[in-house]
Amino acid sequence: MKTKKLFALVTLFAVFIFAGCSSLKKAIEPPKVTLETVNIAKLSALSADLEIVLKVANPNNIDFDVKNLKYQLDINSKTITSGTMKDKVVVKKKETTVVTLPIRISYKDIISSALMLLDSQGMPYRVKGSTEIGPFTIPFDDDGTLKSSDL
Numbered sequence: 546m547k548t549k550k551l552f553a554l555v556t557l558f559a560v561f562i563f564a565g566c567s568s569l570k571k572a573i574e575p576p577k578v579t580l581e582t583v584n585i586a587k588l589s590a591l592s593a594d595l596e597i598v599l600k601v602a603n604p605n606n607i608d609f610d611v612k613n614l615k616y617q618l619d620i621n622s623k624t625i626t627s628g629t630m631k632d633k634v635v636v637k638k639k640e641t642t643v644v645t646l647p648i649r650i651s652y653k654d655i656i657s658s659a660l661m662l663l664d665s666q667g668m669p670y671r672v673k674g675s676t677e678i679g680p681f682t683i684p685f686d687d688d689g690t691l692k693s694s695d696l
Contacts, residue, residue: 576678577602580687597646597672603636609679616646616674625650667692
């Protein structure tokens with residue numbers, strides 16, 4: 546008899562917990578992650594330091610932590626680098642926060658694409674990935690063309 550009551554209480558408790566988590570996700574809007582720009586921070590003889598600048602807009606009335614930001618940079622349809630930013634960034638409620646990913650690329654990895662940079666057409670790039678923000682995993686995917694006039 547006691548076992549049946551205990552089982553019923555545990556089951557009821559589990560239903561309330563899962564219903565609460567489901568309601569929380571419905572009450573919170575997912576933040577929006579967009580690519581702002583890709584900047585060239587530094588050029589050396591063998592590599593270039595780039596900054597991938599993302600904007601994270603939080604439409605909610607609570608702060609969120611951005612964590613485990615995974616990214617991939619493709620240049621001319623070839624993956625040049627990928628990784629995960631482990632640093633936590635706080636996105637305040639009803640605000641947009643800039644998140645900068647510093648990366649280094651080797652010229653040998655992009656030699657054919659680098660020639661396109663000198664061309665008037667420029668060098669096509671794509672930045673994609675995802676990040677964990679609160680209870681959400683938010684994907685982002687954006688592309689553009691880096692031109693020599695941008696340097």
